[in-house]
Amino acid sequence: MSHIVIDETRCKGCGLCTIACPRKLVAMSDTPNSMGYTVAVFCDAEKCTGCALCAEMCPDVAIAVFKDK
Amino acid sequence: MKQVFQKPESLKDVQTHFCPGCSHGSVHRLAAEAMDEFGIRAETIGVASVGCSVFLYSYFDVDVIEAPHGRAPAVATGAKRARPDRIVFTYQGDGDLAAIGTAEIIHAANRGEDITVIFVNNTTYGMTGGQMAPTTMVGQKTSTSPYGRDQNKDGYPIRMAELLAQLEGVGFSARVAVNSPKNVMQAKKLMKTAFQYQVEKKGFSFIEVLAVCPTNWGMSPLAANEHLGNEMIPYFPLGVYRNTSNL
Numbered sequence: 001m002s003h004i005v006i007d008e009t010r011c012k013g014c015g016l017c018t019i020a021c022p023r024k025l026v027a028m029s030d031t032p033n034s035m036g037y038t039v040a041v042f043c044d045a046e047k048c049t050g051c052a053l054c055a056e057m058c059p060d061v062a063i064a065v066f067k068d069k
Numbered sequence: 070m071k072q073v074f075q076k077p078e079s080l081k082d083v084q085t086h087f088c089p090g091c092s093h094g095s096v097h098r099l100a101a102e103a104m105d106e107f108g109i110r111a112e113t114i115g116v117a118s119v120g121c122s123v124f125l126y127s128y129f130d131v132d133v134i135e136a137p138h139g140r141a142p143a144v145a146t147g148a149k150r151a152r153p154d155r156i157v158f159t160y161q162g163d164g165d166l167a168a169i170g171t172a173e174i175i176h177a178a179n180r181g182e183d184i185t186v187i188f189v190n191n192t193t194y195g196m197t198g199g200q201m202a203p204t205t206m207v208g209q210k211t212s213t214s215p216y217g218r219d220q221n222k223d224g225y226p227i228r229m230a231e232l233l234a235q236l237e238g239v240g241f242s243a244r245v246a247v248n249s250p251k252n253v254m255q256a257k258k259l260m261k262t263a264f265q266y267q268v269e270k271k272g273f274s275f276i277e278v279l280a281v282c283p284t285n286w287g288m289s290p291l292a293a294n295e296h297l298g299n300e301m302i303p304y305f306p307l308g309v310y311r312n313t314s315n316l
Contacts, residue, residue, distance in 0.1 A: 014090035014283075014290035020250050037089060053250040055074040056257075059094030060085065065074035 002050030090290020092280030139170025142177035181238030199285030240272030
């Protein structure tokens, strides 16, 4: 099933991915990474289509996208 | 299962120093993707400016020359003339290109140097503390225009993509933005065109990228992206202003 993997060490918690996802499957967490930024989390793999818009918007290239063939 | 999005090979696998939401990371990625697309990583030479983009050599997996403030197009001219087999690009901010380096960019463009110039316009001097740049919007408050830019005293923001499109030496001039998925996709396409011009030896190419500086604008990354769409794009219209080879 299509999904994304967010690299928490690169995420700076800017939140741009949360508004890029047409299905609102990315949300901000309260968990800080080693830099102290609260990172984004992926919510619902069932609904992800692998469109990669979240990754296109991420300024820190923290998101890898996997798509079902 | 197929991986459809990953870090481009031309970018090093390191954390950047940019602030959260800064557009520089996106512009770096788009440029790196264009290099990957044409398979030119091994023969590319980047020329870094002074500003937040100064650490180009830490982030791009290509050879990089550090130029004095504003002089990247002049350094790139020398690099390209000495090594015409190499792909040479400069990466400059608006304080660097549109203020301190105005003479260099205009004459490099007018000579039609076979280089690619990536111009990141975030309407402020980012690294030095958010001073007013030639591209600062009328009314925009910065550390050197605390009451807002006054057009009677400070002039109007310079539209570099249109200005350079007037010059005969220029092959390609375009303006894109990275504030929304739609604009990023368009930016990706035109970034590739800008590099294609040099790969196919079609002449000087210039791409202006409208970017955000949430830190110096005093906004959240989300608000800054919205501001770019609502305030900057109406004054700095997106589009292709010159495309002599119709690539």
